[in-house]
Amino acid sequence: MRYTLLLSFSVTASPLFAASGPFFSLKNTDFVVLLSFLLFVAILFYFKVPKLLGGMLDKRSAGIQVEIDEARSLRDEAQSLLASYERKQKEAMEQAERILETAKADASAAAEQAKIDLKDSVARRMAAAEERISTAQASAEKEVRDAAIKVAIAAASEVVAKQLTSAESNKLIDAGILEIENKLH
Numbered sequence: 001m002r003y004t005l006l007l008s009f010s011v012t013a014s015p016l017f018a019a020s021g022p023f024f025s026l027k028n029t030d031f032v033v034l035l036s037f038l039l040f041v042a043i044l045f046y047f048k049v050p051k052l053l054g055g056m057l058d059k060r061s062a063g064i065q066v067e068i069d070e071a072r073s074l075r076d077e078a079q080s081l082l083a084s085y086e087r088k089q090k091e092a093m094e095q096a097e098r099i100l101e102t103a104k105a106d107a108s109a110a111a112e113q114a115k116i117d118l119k120d121s122v123a124r125r126m127a128a129a130e131e132r133i134s135t136a137q138a139s140a141e142k143e144v145r146d147a148a149i150k151v152a153i154a155a156a157s158e159v160v161a162k163q164l165t166s167a168e169s170n171k172l173i174d175a176g177i178l179e180i181e182n183k184l185h
Helices: 002-012 029-046 049-163 166-184
Strands: none
Touching: 029 049
């Protein structure tokens, strides 16, 4: 079979050969190249180069597998960290919403309290102002009464002085003394 393959190859590829003459001759360059190639392959097998190349490829494959495993573990770790951070972010958002709701409730309560305090303050100020007004009114009324009394006393004393005689004045003085004595005892 091998010979038929070589024979069929030599027949079909005869124009490709550069040398002429018998194929199994050292003068034929194609045969020499074939022998050199076979010798080269034999030397490679003798020094176990395919086994070395296989070992190197196996080492490389093992190194790549280690890197892949490490990358998978890093990816898994990164996914777990991402999930952890997403949970923390969700918790932080929920807490922020709770804080915001509490702040809104506190603000509305503070606004209501401020309205109540403002109403109380206005009521106190109005009461104080009304008290000051009533005090000022009472003071003004007293001043007017006092002034009216002074004017009336002055007018009465003028009228009495003009109309009263000395005998009548002595009677009035005696009556006043008796009245004071009665009130003191």
